[in-house]
Amino acid sequence: MLGWLLAVLVALAVGQRWLPADVFAPHGQAQTAAADLAQFAAEERQAVDDTIALLKAGGPFPYRKDGSEFSNREGRLPQEGPGYYREYTVATPGSPDRGARRIVSGQAGEIYYTRDHYQTFIRLN
Numbered sequence: 001m002l003g004w005l006l007a008v009l010v011a012l013a014v015g016q017r018w019l020p021a022d023v024f025a026p027h028g029q030a031q032t033a034a035a036d037l038a039q040f041a042a043e044e045r046q047a048v049d050d051t052i053a054l055l056k057a058g059g060p061f062p063y064r065k066d067g068s069e070f071s072n073r074e075g076r077l078p079q080e081g082p083g084y085y086r087e088y089t090v091a092t093p094g095s096p097d098r099g100a101r102r103i104v105s106g107q108a109g110e111i112y113y114t115r116d117h118y119q120t121f122i123r124l125n
Helices: 003-017 042-057
Strands: 068-070 085-089 102-106 111-114
Touching: 042 085, 042 102, 042 111, 068 085
Parallel strands: none
Antiparallel strands: 085 102, 102 111
């Protein structure tokens, strides 16, 4: 009984935006609703916006691997055929390499963001 009541309260809190919806997302599954990037620091939000702007403009991209195929080996995005997904680097200040942040786009226009190198994804559109 207590578990049921807790589940109802959590559902209400998420529905009323008292808690962000992605707090309770199953591990390894992309969010299906648009993410509220307000939960991230301004620098990270700007880096995501900059990468999406480059994606929509068709480049030029700052990293050699930007635009390469994302094979979804982890299976955390919906399963699609080879070449369906492409990945783009989201700048990470202070990182000695490309860092862990990526935008992954699908051929149908969907855009996902991962800040932990493909462990979790948030759907942005």
